[in-house]
Structure formats: C-alpha cells, structure tokens
Amino acid sequence: MxxxxxxxxxxxxxxxxxxxxxxxxxxxxMLGLLGPSGCGxxxxxxxxAGIEEVSAGRILFSxxxxxALPPGARNIAMVFEDYALYAHLSVFENIAFPLRVxxxxxxxxxxxxxxxxxxxxxDGIAGEKVRKLSGGAQQRxxxxxxxVRNPEVIVFDEPLSHLDADQKVELRTEIKRxxxxxxxTSILVTHDQTEAIAMCDVIAVMxxxxxxxLGSPQELYDRPxxxxxxxxxxxxxxxxxxxELAPDGRLTGPDWRLPPAAARAGLTGGPxxxxxxPEALRLLRDETGGDGLAVLAGRVAFREHRxxxxxxxxxxxxxxxxxxxxHVSADVPGPSPLRQGDRVRLGFDxxxxxxxxxxxxxNLQADAPLATEAAA
Ligand code: ADP
Ligand code: MG
Numbered sequence: 001m002x003x004x005x006x007x008x009x010x011x012x013x014x015x016x017x018x019x020x021x022x023x024x025x026x027x028x029x030m031l032g033l034l035g036p037s038g039c040g041x042x043x044x045x046x047x048x049a050g051i052e053e054v055s056a057g058r059i060l061f062s063x064x065x066x067x068a069l070p071p072g073a074r075n076i077a078m079v080f081e082d083y084a085l086y087a088h089l090s091v092f093e094n095i096a097f098p099l100r101v102x103x104x105x106x107x108x109x110x111x112x113x114x115x116x117x118x119x120x121x122x123d124g125i126a127g128e129k130v131r132k133l134s135g136g137a138q139q140r141x142x143x144x145x146x147x148v149r150n151p152e153v154i155v156f157d158e159p160l161s162h163l164d165a166d167q168k169v170e171l172r173t174e175i176k177r178x179x180x181x182x183x184x185t186s187i188l189v190t191h192d193q194t195e196a197i198a199m200c201d202v203i204a205v206m207x208x209x210x211x212x213x214l215g216s217p218q219e220l221y222d223r224p225x226x227x228x229x230x231x232x233x234x235x236x237x238x239x240x241x242x243x244e245l246a247p248d249g250r251l252t253g254p255d256w257r258l259p260p261a262a263a264r265a266g267l268t269g270g271p272x273x274x275x276x277x278p279e280a281l282r283l284l285r286d287e288t289g290g291d292g293l294a295v296l297a298g299r300v301a302f303r304e305h306r307x308x309x310x311x312x313x314x315x316x317x318x319x320x321x322x323x324x325x326x327h328v329s330a331d332v333p334g335p336s337p338l339r340q341g342d343r344v345r346l347g348f349d350x351x352x353x354x355x356x357x358x359x360x361x362x363n364l365q366a367d368a369p370l371a372t373e374a375a376a
Contacts, residue, residue, distance in 0.1 A: 001062045001152040001185050002027045003048070008057035008067075010043050017043045018209045020057065025202060027062075028183040030176075032200035034190055034232070040209040041189040045155050048187065050074050061152065074153075077146035081158040083138045085145075087131035091122055094130055095144040116144045119178065136167035140174065147182070154179075155187040160195060172198055193233050197221075205229050221277075223354070227361035230275050230354060236311060236329035238354070239281075242321050243274045245355065254318035256294040261350045267364050275354035278311065281330035284345040296346045300338050301327060310334035314344055 005023040009016070018040040025031035033041040046052035048059060050071035059067040066074050085094050095116055099109045117123040120140050130138055139159055146154055159175065160168045176199050179186050190196050196203050197217040205212040205220065205228070213225035217233075224230035224238070231237040243253045249264035251257065251274065284295065302313040312330045320326040330346050338344065355364045 003031070003153060003185055003187070004060040005044075005048070006058040006060070008044070008047060008059060009055050010040070010047060010052065011055045016209055018047075021211055023204055023211070023214060025185060025187065027185055029201040030179055030186040030188055030199060032188045032190060032196035032203040033206060034193060034196040034203050035206035035212075037191055039206045041191075041206060042157055044206075045078075045157055045187060045189050048153070049076050049078055049155055075149075075151050076153045076155065077149055077151035079139070079142050079146050079154065079156045079159050081161040083135075083142045085130045085138055085142055088129060090127050090129055091133070091141050092117070092126040094141050095148050098145060098149050112148055116148050119147070120144045120174075134167065135163045136171050139163065139171055143175065143178065147178070151184075153185045153187070155189070157189045158191070159188070160190075160192075168195075175199065194235070197233070205232060223363065223366065224275070225363050225366055227273060227275070227356050230356070234277060236278050236331075239276045239278065239328040240356070241274045241276065241326075241328070242358065243272050245269050245272045251350070251353075253294070256296055258294050258350045258353075259292055263350065263365070264355065267355065271358050272364065273356040273358045273361070275356060276328070276348055277352060278329040278331040280352040281328065281332075281346040281348050283330065283332045283336070284347045292349050293347045294349070296328060296348075298328075298344060298346075300340055300342045300344055302340065303336070303338055305335055308334055310336045310338070312336070312338065312344065314346060
C-alpha cells in the first residue's frame with residue numbers, strides 16, 4: 001500500500017506544529033521522518049494513524065482518502081518508544097491481545113501468534129512475563145503485537161530510543177529484515193540520522209514543522225537541498241566555508257581558490273557558502289597544491305581515532321568572516337601520526353563541493369547530477 005500526504009498541516013491553537021507537508025512513500029518501502037526534537041515528526045505520525053486530526057490537507061492510502069477515518073478503519077499499526085506492553089502478561093498474551101479484543105476464535109489466535117513468535121524468534125520465551133525481558137526483547141514483542149493484525153502500514157515512533165548501543169544495532173537489523181520480508185509499507189520516526197540512513201529507503205528531513213528535503217539517503221548526503229540538511233546528515237557534519245563565486249565558476253576563499261568549472265559556471269556570481277564533506281578533504285604530505293586543488297592550512301586542534309580512519313579537527317590559519325577562529329573536520333586514513341598542534345595542509349578539488357546561498361542556505365545546484373552519476 002502506498003502512502004501520500006498532500007498539504008497536511010497541524011496547529012495546536014496558535015502553535016503550528018506541522019506546515020503544509022507533502023510526502024510520498026511507495027508500496028513496501030520504509031519512509032523515515034528525521035529531524036530534531038519538536039520538529040513535528042510524532043504529530044505527523046499521529047495524523048497518519050488517525051490519533052490526531054489534520055488541520056488541513058489530505059492523507060491517501062493507495063490513492064484512497066483516509067484523513068476523516070477513525071484509527072480503527074485505517075488498518076495501521078504503531079510501535080512506540082516505550083513498548084506500551086502489559087508487563088504482567090506473557091509474551092504470547094501481549095501479542096495475542098489485539099486479536100482477543102476483536103473476539104478472534106482461539107485456534108486462529110494460536111495459529112497467528114505462533115507464526116509471529118516464529119518470525120520474531122520469540123518462540124523460546126512465549127510463556128515469559130514481559131517485565132522480565134530486556135528492552136530489546138520487549139520491543140520485539142511490541143513489534144509482534146503490531147504485526148499480528150496484518151496491518152497495511154506500520155509506523156514506528158523512535159522505537160530504539162531506550163535501548164543500549166548493542167541492542168539498537170541488533171533491533172535495527174531485525175526491523176529491517178521483517179519490513180523487507182513482509183514487504184510492509186512503513187514509517188520510521190527518528191532524530192538519529194545514522195538510524196534513518198541504515199534503515200530507510202526514503203527520508204523526509206524536517207525542521208520546525210517544515211519539510212526540508214525528501215530523498216534517498218544517498219541523495220541527502222550527496223545533494224543536500226540546503227545547509228540544514230547538509231549539517232544534519234553526516235557525522236561529522238559537512239564543513240561550510242564562506243567563498244566568492246565568479247560568473248565563470250572560479251571560486252575564491254580567504255586563502256584558497258578553485259579554477260573555473262563547468263559545474264559552477266552559469267550560477268549567479270557573488271558570496272556563497274561552500275560545503276565540503278570531511279572525507280572530501282585530503283591530507284597533503286608535501287607542498288602540492290594549485291592545478292585544480294585548493295589548500296586549507298591550519299593546525300590540528302583535536303584528533304579522534306576511528307579504526308581505519310582518523311577525524312581531524314583543524315583550526316584554519318585564515319579566520320572566519322567575523323574574525324573568529326574557523327575549524328574544519330577532515331576524515332583521513334588512520335591511524336595517522338599527527339598530534340594536537342601539528343601543522344597540516346588539507347587539499348580539495350571541486351568535484352564534491354556543494355554551493356549554498358549564504359542568506360537562505362538553499363543549494364544553488366539543487367538540480368545538479370549526483371556526484372556518483374557525474375563520475376560515471
Ligand atoms: P517531534 O516528534 O518531532 O519531537 P512533535 O510532533 O511531538 O515533535 O511536536 C511538534 C510541536 O508541536 C512541538 O512544538 C510540540 O511542543 C507541539 N505539540 C505537540 N503535541 C502538542 C499538543 N498536544 N498540544 C500542543 N502542542 C503540541
Ligand atoms: Mg516525537
């Protein structure tokens with residue numbers, strides 16, 4: 001079942017929680033709603049589920065309008081961050097609960113719950129009280145309870161928030177496996193970009209109740225629609241540098257320059273914000289530079305080992321526009337022998353550069369092909 005939101009909005013009195021939102025999730029895919037706390041993710045989810053009424057707009061399930069239907073008529077299941085289980089009941093009884101309240105005959109309950117227990121690999125603990133289980137196992141039970149009704153859409157609101165790191169990764173994989181196996185149209189609400197990128201086919205990045213960009217994880221990463229998305233996706237976030245663009249595509253920073261390039265020619269010249277992913281910066285070991293390579297010089301302010309790469313935080317020699325010290329992050333092969341205070345030179349070319357409007361933050365090349373396509 002496909003899902004569409006058309007101009008969906010929600011206000012609580014004077015507070016506009018969600019502004020005219022347009023979203024599309026194809027059948028069998030997982031759509032992520034990603035953004036900081038308070039940006040309207042849960043409100044959007046509740047409107048889809050029918051727990052909150054829309055203030056404006058239409059919600060379509062496979063083209064059929066549902067925004068006026070009560071939750072029970074939408075065949076949608078929800079999984080919450082706090083599991084919302086009956087602690088004194090067994091795993092089996094928690095999963096059976098939605099069937100029991102509908103008066104499903106006993107043999108049918110046994111068959112359906114049995115299949116779900118097997119699917120979620122919970123058959124070994126079917127008789128246990130859920131309060132004795134780990135957080136990860138409890139969340140698997142609540143997913144089982146959601147699946148047992150055979151919903152057309154399943155929505156998850158921060159399902160991994162209360163789990164520790166190992167359980168997070170394990171359940172993330174498990175949810176993805178189930179979602180793909182069942183071909184379930186799903187929505188995942190999260191504030192964690194790593195989670196959204198790992199699990200979702202399409203991600204809607206939201207901020208302050210407004211959609212910033214709807215795209216695949218790769219699109220958001222390579223071609224962020226604005227500086228908000230550029231800095232929300234990726235860790236460490238994209239570096240943003242003030243620069244001046246000439247009409248022929250020449251790009252000039254305080255102490256660096258890139259020659260004219262076709263990809264930048266044709267854009268209106270003037271001040272721009274140049275965006276560079278940390279891994280687009282290369283550590284230069286000698287005095288190389290020029291010839292299409294821009295160089296940022298500075299000192300290592302901090303180094304973080306990450307196994308086969310090191311993240312360097314470099315304080316640049318050239319100060320920022322306001323005279324303050326400017327830092328960039330670089331993702332370089334590790335382990336590097338560099339220490340705090342060491343001088344470094346970081347090189348970059350124009351191939352993986354994004355250009356943003358310095359006032360609105362909008363990507364000036366939003367229609368440009370993906371870096372991966374351009375390279376092919
Ligand atoms: P998120 O899930 O992204 O953290 P929410 O959708 O919960 O954000 O909230 C979006 C905005 O709407 C917030 O400013 C929040 O305070 C407000 N809000 C949410 N629910 C209500 C409510 N029942 N009454 C008033 N304001 C609300
Ligand atoms: Mg929320």
